[in-house]
Amino acid sequence: MLFSVLALYLLAFLALPVGAMVLRGVTNTEGRFSTDHLTLLLANPVYLESLGNSLVVACGAALLAALAALPIAMLLWRHHVRPSIYIELCGFLPLFVPPFVLALSLQNLLGRGGALGWLLGGDLDPAILGLPSVMLVEALHYFPLVLMTLVMTTSASSQQACEAARLGSSWWRLMTRIFLPLGMPGLAFGMSITFLKAMDDLATPLSLGVTNLLAPQAFFRVSAYGSQDPLSSLIATLMVVISALAWLASIRLVRQHVSWRSGAFAAAAPSRRQTIVGLSCLGGIVMLYATLYAGVALTSIARIWSYTLLPESFTLSHYLTALGDERGSFINTLIYCGFAAVVDVLVGLLMAYAIDRAAPRWKTGLTWAAAGLLSVPGVALAIAYLQFFRVVELPFFNQTIDASWFMLPMAFSVRGLPFAIRACTIALQRLPKSYVDAASLSGGSRLRVATKIVLPMLAFGLFVAFLLCFGVAAVDLSSAMLLVPSETDAPVAYSIYLNMQSTTGRGAGSALAVLSIALVTLSLFVLLALLRPKSKAASSFRKFVFTAS
Amino acid sequence: MNRVTIEVRNLDFSYAAKPVLRDISLSIEAGEMFAVLGPSGSGKTTLLRLLAGLERPSAGSIRINRDDVFDIPPAQRNVGMVFQNFSLWPHMSVFDNVAFGVVDRHLGGAELEARVAGILELLDIAETRDIRPDCLSVGQQQRVALARALVTEPRLLLLDDPFSNLEYELRVQMRHDLRLLQRRLGITTILVTHDQQDALSIADRVAVVAHGTIRQVGTPAAIYDFPNSIDVARFVGVSNFVPGTIKYVENQRVEFSSPDVGSLRWPTGRDAPPEGPAVLSIRPHALHLAPIDGFRDGRYLWLEGRITTSEFLGEVVRYQVDVGSLSVSVNQAHFTCSPVTPSGTAVLVGFDPSRARLFPASAAMVPAAEHD
Numbered sequence: 001m002l003f004s005v006l007a008l009y010l011l012a013f014l015a016l017p018v019g020a021m022v023l024r025g026v027t028n029t030e031g032r033f034s035t036d037h038l039t040l041l042l043a044n045p046v047y048l049e050s051l052g053n054s055l056v057v058a059c060g061a062a063l064l065a066a067l068a069a070l071p072i073a074m075l076l077w078r079h080h081v082r083p084s085i086y087i088e089l090c091g092f093l094p095l096f097v098p099p100f101v102l103a104l105s106l107q108n109l110l111g112r113g114g115a116l117g118w119l120l121g122g123d124l125d126p127a128i129l130g131l132p133s134v135m136l137v138e139a140l141h142y143f144p145l146v147l148m149t150l151v152m153t154t155s156a157s158s159q160q161a162c163e164a165a166r167l168g169s170s171w172w173r174l175m176t177r178i179f180l181p182l183g184m185p186g187l188a189f190g191m192s193i194t195f196l197k198a199m200d201d202l203a204t205p206l207s208l209g210v211t212n213l214l215a216p217q218a219f220f221r222v223s224a225y226g227s228q229d230p231l232s233s234l235i236a237t238l239m240v241v242i243s244a245l246a247w248l249a250s251i252r253l254v255r256q257h258v259s260w261r262s263g264a265f266a267a268a269a270p271s272r273r274q275t276i277v278g279l280s281c282l283g284g285i286v287m288l289y290a291t292l293y294a295g296v297a298l299t300s301i302a303r304i305w306s307y308t309l310l311p312e313s314f315t316l317s318h319y320l321t322a323l324g325d326e327r328g329s330f331i332n333t334l335i336y337c338g339f340a341a342v343v344d345v346l347v348g349l350l351m352a353y354a355i356d357r358a359a360p361r362w363k364t365g366l367t368w369a370a371a372g373l374l375s376v377p378g379v380a381l382a383i384a385y386l387q388f389f390r391v392v393e394l395p396f397f398n399q400t401i402d403a404s405w406f407m408l409p410m411a412f413s414v415r416g417l418p419f420a421i422r423a424c425t426i427a428l429q430r431l432p433k434s435y436v437d438a439a440s441l442s443g444g445s446r447l448r449v450a451t452k453i454v455l456p457m458l459a460f461g462l463f464v465a466f467l468l469c470f471g472v473a474a475v476d477l478s479s480a481m482l483l484v485p486s487e488t489d490a491p492v493a494y495s496i497y498l499n500m501q502s503t504t505g506r507g508a509g510s511a512l513a514v515l516s517i518a519l520v521t522l523s524l525f526v527l528l529a530l531l532r533p534k535s536k537a538a539s540s541f542r543k544f545v546f547t548a549s
Numbered sequence: 550m551n552r553v554t555i556e557v558r559n560l561d562f563s564y565a566a567k568p569v570l571r572d573i574s575l576s577i578e579a580g581e582m583f584a585v586l587g588p589s590g591s592g593k594t595t596l597l598r599l600l601a602g603l604e605r606p607s608a609g610s611i612r613i614n615r616d617d618v619f620d621i622p623p624a625q626r627n628v629g630m631v632f633q634n635f636s637l638w639p640h641m642s643v644f645d646n647v648a649f650g651v652v653d654r655h656l657g658g659a660e661l662e663a664r665v666a667g668i669l670e671l672l673d674i675a676e677t678r679d680i681r682p683d684c685l686s687v688g689q690q691q692r693v694a695l696a697r698a699l700v701t702e703p704r705l706l707l708l709d710d711p712f713s714n715l716e717y718e719l720r721v722q723m724r725h726d727l728r729l730l731q732r733r734l735g736i737t738t739i740l741v742t743h744d745q746q747d748a749l750s751i752a753d754r755v756a757v758v759a760h761g762t763i764r765q766v767g768t769p770a771a772i773y774d775f776p777n778s779i780d781v782a783r784f785v786g787v788s789n790f791v792p793g794t795i796k797y798v799e800n801q802r803v804e805f806s807s808p809d810v811g812s813l814r815w816p817t818g819r820d821a822p823p824e825g826p827a828v829l830s831i832r833p834h835a836l837h838l839a840p841i842d843g844f845r846d847g848r849y850l851w852l853e854g855r856i857t858t859s860e861f862l863g864e865v866v867r868y869q870v871d872v873g874s875l876s877v878s879v880n881q882a883h884f885t886c887s888p889v890t891p892s893g894t895a896v897l898v899g900f901d902p903s904r905a906r907l908f909p910a911s912a913a914m915v916p917a918a919e920h921d
Contacts (some may be wrong), residue, residue, distance in 0.1 A: 359565055434636040437603050442650030443624045443701055452649070456640045 007040065009343075013410050017388035018240065018376065024387060025234035047217060047231075053131055053240065054214040055120045058198040058204075058246075061138035062146075062191040068139070069147035069190070072182045072281060073154060077179055078171060081278025082155040083148075089524055091148025095193075096471040096520045098493050099141035100203035101296055101513045104500050106137065107208075108295030108305075108510075115295070118307040127209050134205050136211070138198040144285070146190030153186030154179055193374070195246050199239060200377035202478045203497050214239050215379045215478065222482060227386035227402070236380035243272045243375035251368055271331035293517075300510035319515070320506035323500075326512055329495035330487060336491050337473040340412035341420075344469035345462050347413070348420025352428050355421070373414065378478030381411050385483060408483045408491075411475035419468045427461020444494065467527055471520060492516055552579035553614045553704045553737050555600070560609035562595055569595050570761045573609070577739065577754075582731050584752030585741040588784060592740040592761040594633075597707050600627050600739065613705060630696040631696030634714070637682035643669070643693050644678040650701040668700045671730075688719050695727075699734070706731070710739040714746050724751050745785050750775065757781045778907045779791050782830045789836070789877045791829040792910065798824060805829055805907065809873030810852050815902035826910035833867065833880040835904040841895040851898030856894045870898055 009262040028034035041047045076083070103126060110124045111117045117125055126133035157178060164174060202215045209219065214235055221232035286298045300318050301309030389401035400406055431454065480494045487498065492512060498511030555577040562570040570592045572873035577583045581596045587593040593617070598604045600611060602623035611618050618626055626704050648905065656664065672692040681689055691711060698706060711727075712720045728751045731738050733893045744746050748755050751771035756766045759780045765772055779790070793807030803817045837849060845851045854872040865880040866889050879898060 005700075013799075259623055432634070432636065434632040434634060435638060437598075438600075438630065438632060438636040438697070439638075439649065440603070440623045441601060441626075441628060441630050442697065443627075444649060445624075448652075451640075459637070 002350055003354065006347060006354070009347055013385075014373075014376070014414050017384035018381070020388050021233045021384035021513055022237045022240075022370045024230050025237045037234050041231060041234050041527075046212060047235065050212045050214050050235075053212050054199055054239075055242070056243075057131065057135045057138065057213060058195045060135040060193040061142065061198040064135065064139035065146040065194050066191050067144040068143050069150050070187070072147055072285070073150040073183065074175060074179060075281055076151055076174075076244070077154050077158045079274040079277045080158045081274060081281075082158070083151060083278075083282055085528060086525065087282060088148050089145040089528055090150060090175070090521075093517075093521065093524070094142050094145045096475055097141075097517055098203060098475045098496070098522070099137060099197070099201060100207045100286075100477070100500075101205050101517070102141050102292060103133075103137045103207045103297030104506065104509075105293050105297075105299075106133075108299050108506070109292075113306045115298070115305075115324075117308075130210055131212075133208055134210050135198075137204055138194065138201065140398050142194035142197065144289070145193060146187065147285075148522070149186035149190040150183045151186070154183040157182055171386050171389060184253050188250045192199070192246055192250035196243050196375055196377070199246075200379060200478050201244055202379055204482055207497070207500065215377070216471040218383060219482065222383060222386065227383065227390060232383050233387065233499045236383045239377045240375070241379050243347070243377055247372055296510045298511050299506050300514045303505065318511035319378055321508045322511040322515060325508065326492070326495050326499075329490050329492045329512075332405075332489060333474055333491040333493075336409045336412060337470045339409040340416060341466045341469040342510050343409070343413040344416045344420035345424065345465050348417060348424040348465055348469075349427075349458075349462065351417075351421050352424035355384065355425065367425075371418050373418045376414065377475050378411070378415055379482065381414060382479045382482035385411055403485055404487055405483075405489045408480060408489075409473070411467060411479040411483055412476055413469070415476055415479065416469035416472045419472055420465050423461065423465035423468050427458050427465065430461055431457045463525065467523060471523070474516075474520075478508075552735055554579050555705065555737065556610075556612040556615070557600075558610045558612075560596075560599065560611065561607045562592075562599060562604065563607050564595075570606075570762060572600070573763055575756060575766070577737060579737055580735045582728065582738045582740065582751060584748035584755045585739065585758055586745060586748040586785070587741075587743065587758035589743055591758045591759050593743075594709055595711055597630070597739065597741050597760070600833045601628050601630050601707055626705075627701065627703050627708060628705045629701060629703035631691070631694045631709065631711045633700050633710045635682075635694040637690055637693055637697070639683055642679050642681055643674065643685070643696075646682065646693060647696045647793040649812050650697065652727060652852060664764070665700060666847055668696045671699075672696045677768070689715075691715070691723060695730075699736075701710065704737070706736050706738040708738065710724040710742050710744075710842050711740070712744065713744070720747075727751065730861045749785075755855045757784060759784065776830070776906065779828055779830070782906060787833055787878060788830045789833065789875075791831070791875060791877075793829060795822060795827045795907065798822075803907070806872075809814065809875045810914065812852050813902075815850060815889070817907075822907055822909040828908045828910050831900050832905070834865070835900055836877065836879040837899040838868065838870075838879055838881055838890065839897040839899060841897055843897060845897065846899065849901055851897045854896055854898050856890055856892050856896055858892055859889050861889060861909070870896060872898060 025037055026033060026035070027279045028036055060507065098406045106126045107114065107333075109115050109117065110120070110126060112125055114125075141440045177248070200215060202219055203211050205211065205216050206219075216241070218235040219234050221229050221235065225232070229301050286546070298311055299305065301316065303313040303315040303317075307312035324362060355363060357367055385407045386402055389407055392401045393399065394401050394404050394406060397404060435457065436449065439453045454528060458504065474491065475493050477497060480491055481497070484490050484494055488499065494518070496509050496516065499512060502509065554716040555575065557573055557575040559567065560570060573596060575583075585593045585596060595604060599606050600609050602618065602621060606619075613624075613626070641649070644665055647668060650659055650864070651664055666675065666678070670676055672695060674689055674692045674696065677685055677689055677693070682693060685693065691714075694711075708727075712723060715723060724747060735870060740748070740752065749772070752769060754766060755769055757764045757772060757780075765777045765781045767775075772781065772785055776785060782788045783790075791810055793805055793809055796804040796806050796812070797818070800822045801816055801818065801822045802814060804814045806811060806812045807829070810829075839845070839851075841853065853871050854870040854877065856868050857871050857876065858869045860867045861883070864883060866883050868879045868881065868890065870877045870879055877898060
């Protein structure tokens with residue numbers, strides 16, 4: 001029964017809408033297979049340019065982030081510096097903060113009237129630089145993720161490397177033979193996430209005035225020609241195919257075994273010099289990001305700020321405006337993301353259970369297929385929903401589903417599902433079968449075994465899954481921009497975007513962004529602090545990404 | 550406690566279409582401590598789970614006190630089980646862990662309290678009642694797991710490799726305590742283990758399992774002294790194996806020939822295998838060392854060899870002696886201040902034929918799927 005519901009959910013909210021969207025792109029009005037739309041797409045230089053640009057931005061962002069992360073990770077590895085679990089967690093913040101906030105912050109700093117922009121004559125204004133600035137913003141945004149995944153996968157071996165170097169091995173050899181092969185899963189994971197997110201990002205290019213990318217083009221087609229436009233289907237299909245290929249290409253590297261145990265040699269604490277180098281390095285990165293986000297932070301408290309290094313006067317009124325006027329968007333976020341996270345936890349638990357019970361030969365394949373849901377772009381999913389649910393009526397509400405907010409949490413839930421499955425798999429691993437067997441043998445009723453043993457032991461893992469999915473949904477602007485029926489139904493991320501475009505200034509939008517980032521950071525840290533014992537928490541967190549099954 | 554007999558007949562179990570257990574038949578007496586001994590993947594834990602009702606057999610029957618329990622769910626079999634990792638619920642105190650199984654039995658508060666306190670007292674862990682399992686030592690955790698299994702007054706106690714997580718000294722102590730407790734309660738107990746010391750030291754009888762089938766059932770001494778196959782001889786204790794051929798068996802005499810040891814003749818009983826390829830098995834402690842030019846005692850058959858290495862193990866010194874192309878282990882008792890014979894020394898290796906075993910070389914069986 002439960003698995004029928006699961007199959008129904010996957011069919012209704014993933015397979016059928018996406019399948020129908022793909023079909024719409026490759027069939028003519030009579031429903032026959034046709035390459036007419038593809039010919040039309042390829043004949044239009046704007047779309048060809050958009051395809052090339054999207055690939056350039058996504059690949060470039062992933063490469064830039066990797067090139068920046070590699071030397072720093074090597075430095076930390078060589079100096080045997082392992083950042084604390086809290087610093088590692090900060091590396092995952094990009095997953096919970098929309099990248100367009102960084103773009104707008106840079107605009108506030110480097111724009112013509114910005115803090116530094118007026119000194120530089122506006123030459124570095126991200127909005128003027130166009131495509132390279134989108135690439136740079138995406139790279140800067142996801143760089144901490146790439147760095148930390150790289151650090152997490154290599155740091156267990158840094159101690160042996162230090163000992164081996166003392167015994168005469170050259171550092172170059174250690175870097176090429178030990179660091180790079182061990183770091184490949186982390187690097188591949190970070191780069192693939194950067195690629196997928198950059199490909200899917202809609203708000204960042206629009207904030208910077210760049211429209212010749214696939215996501216904005218699909219968005220404009222739907223806005224101009226309606227949701228049934230076959231070319232928007234084809235563009236969305238193209239995004240799905242590119243993302244899926246990128247994910248498949250990275251799997252071989254990501255799924256390699258990663259060891260979390262430190263080496264067999266006696267533990268040696270880093271020397272004073274090593275600690276100073278490591279901390280300086282990490283401190284430098286923190287300072288860089290504090291500077292990058294200073295644009296948003298200062299705007300949120302600036303009364304007047306134009307053509308000066310710092311605001312001329314300060315105020316907290318933007319926060320009062322944000323909290324007062326945008327209360328609705330907070331409530332919307334709670335409803336949409338809460339709903340999506342609950343669906344994710346239920347579906348994720350069922351899928352994790354099904355994967356766990358699957359025959360060994362299927363298990364790994366199913367695990368990676370579930371993770372492959374990461375490669376469904378939000379824009380593509382939103383277009384698929386708009387097309388598929390246009391004619392479906394919402395029971396009891398007397399309106400079609402596409403006119404309600406119902407599609408938004410469902411899209412969020414599909415997008416959060418890979419995270420939910422992973423978190424639920426870890427939660428299930430904390431409940432070995434023998435614990436339930438012991439309860440059954442003790443003579444307890446099924447209800448008592450469920451309420452006294454199974455649920456309490458799963459509760460924390462499910463709570464983590466809920467928070468994770470909530471966070472992922474809260475920043476999913478690509479789906480939200482297409483699926484929100486009206487501004488009053490917008491979630492916080494979309495409200496930040498709308499407020500940033502406001503003619504009355506970016507104060508309220510910046511305040512909203514600062515509040516959101518603070519809230520996300522606080523939630524993650526509280527969550528980690530709750531995990532006890534600490535070593536297990538760190539281990540679970542580090543295993544979350546890389547353990548295949 | 551209710552003393553029960555167990556009858557297992559022609560039990561089969563398959564996992565993902567691969568046979569895990571095949572044609573298992575056992576009779577376990579009331580109040581007996583019965584050990585199932587086998588290597589990892591031999592199917593011994595699966596056998597325990599079938600007895601508990603946690604898995605359903607593909608064929609065969611399980612009778613407890615002559616009642617077929619095939620369709621009886623685990624909760625109603627009245628079986629207690631101690632799991633290998635103890636499986637104590639980490640969010641509950643020791644008291645709650647132990648009381649879990651009796652809460653549903655409609656005991657009054659005082660009666661329940663007394664029952665749990667009694668079993669904690671019996672296992673000498675009364676002071677831990679309000680502590681959570683992760684704050685206990687491994688030995689205490691094992692006692693809590695045992696208390697949880699016994700508090701429901703089960704008619705059968707199943708122990709899944711309960712000593713594998715314990716250090717040597719604690720292991721010996723827990724074996725002793727468990728044996729005393731089992732005798733005191735008189736509960737029929739089945740222990741599965743991969744450790745021959747655990748099995749041989751406390752069990753009344755032992756079944757050796759390999760590749761999903763039972764290879765031999767008997768008392769610990771019988772299993773050790775008279776293994777019925779190469780598998781059993783290899784798994785229980787250490788043995789030297791000399792491949793060769795039985796040239797003839799007649800008039801209760803046997804001639805065994807091998808390129809390494811030459812042709813040997815000795816009187817034998819009726820259990821000698823027929824003529825053909827065979828393997829001679831001799832325990833290291835059944836071999837004697839003597840100087841190469843020493844007296845050759847007529848009770849033994851003597852082989853010439855040369856010591857290659859020696860290991861000082863405390864009570865004994867284990868020598869590796871090259872005999873032909875074979876390397877043979879020989880245990881010699883160590884006495885205070887007696888020197889270890891140096892490597893390279895030419896020696897005589899003698900054995901009493903009555904302590905050697907001959908197995909047909911073709912006795913290998915088709916292995917079942919490995920599944921514990």
